[in-house]
Amino acid sequence: MQSIPHVDMSVHTKDFDSFVTAIGEGYEVNGFVALTNHGIPDETIHAALDATRDLFALPEDVKKQYHKPGLGGARGYTPFGTEIAKNAKHVDLKEFWHVGREVADSSKYPQLTPNVWPKELPSFKETTTELFNALDELGNQVLEGIAVYLGQPRDYFRTRVNEGNSILRPLHYPPIVEEGTPSVRAAAHEDINVITLLIGSREPGLEVLSKSGNWIPVTILEGAIICNVGDMLQRLTNGVLPSTTHRVVNPPAPHNQKSRYSIPFFLHFNPDVVIDALPQCVTAENPKKEAPITADDYLMERLREIGLVK
Template structure:
């Protein structure tokens, strides 16, 4: 896995685009062809654009409107939406909270919602990180718009995971079956214009995502950069109508390094406020991630781990609020 450094130059490469409609609605051969293309993109780049993903435009537009309205609220109203318990990725996350010790903070603020659980399931899991009630602002329309996109993206992500499983020659539902009662979260992110000196922090520092996969929606402002295998940044500008999919650390471990969890960053040099909506797909907290479960990867180079413990350790490293 790449180290979290800052490659010094930009690459002329582009990340691939894949038409997902042929997997959703195509013949067996067309589905196999899409799975093969996803496999190749995950091996080389760890990122790809997903065209024709099936999520309605109005769901996306409504959620971006909700994000802009939320971050226009007075700060006390945003803070009132913080999670009621610690060690959560729900509710409001303040500007500069994402920061590794000794490094500049990320210049962003966010709002997260997680998978809503029934009362009995929540009672059984609430002692763990990530499992709590969602913390909503007073406007009920906000919740409706955000939840509608959350579930549409959740369904799309499950289809992508099925295509990935097909590409690895394992049961189609291998990953999805382990996503019951997940700690999957969707995040509305606000990036103010980039500070003139990058030493003061950038939108999102160079990092890898911790979970299985991430589905990402961006507004019209660019700034996402993906590290290539040669150590340069690949620009990943917004592509109208497309999602961006990237591999997370858990999937890299599970595939024994075959799928690449690529280092990426956000530099909002547009001069505008920038908004994005990623959904981070996670497993059940207790799911075991063991490379030996997936044939064809050779001798395991990663030990078996528990998904929730691995991801929560990453949060403790990366967030001031989790460390304190």
């Protein structure tokens, strides 16, 4: 049994009205869908996962040269044991690298800082940039369906995310060596951003908290891309589209003895976009929950909560 709804992305061009219904109703269930027939070649995905494995196989002292203190993990390397989920007691068992949008020096957003590239892996830049651009476009197609489902123009999101501080995060969960560790690979959390697209992982562990309060292991069709609602979209829709709690648990043997690699893409609003509940998402039964806030102010507030910004 599939644990989250599957949405066929080929319907986006064949029958957009049907796509709008499928994507909107899929997200209203629990904020997660799996995208099939998404058009991103297997070669692009596998090349990025292989590059991720090669990246984290570099020596610790080499990787740490690319850690940029004070940037809040915005670009480059974030070491093992740095990030902690909001309200969690233990750091997550992971290390990661952030690749952002490639921007010109003339960008009006100082938040879009230059990328950090590992000189030891010259192909990493091309591989991850190709995946970044592919997921950025796929995310925009998903957002077209969401926009119309919410009663907005089809291009409502495109002009609001085209210079967003979106992040591709090659991610490594090392083997679990400490038996009975209180830490997990990624503690229960919600994503900060608009939507997240996840490729990989080739190993089990991702679980979603259902409305009934049960943890559901995510099982998807081979090659599908998981795509979930983030807190920014939940805030914009006044909770109509939920940002669902999820986690990556420490798997049972033998999976716990192997590294897990995955690559989420966190799609963000442009920094100056004001996140305010859409009027059609506010009713007597669902009164407005949050005050307006800019995307950048909200991001900074949340990054402080999870320990990436001090």
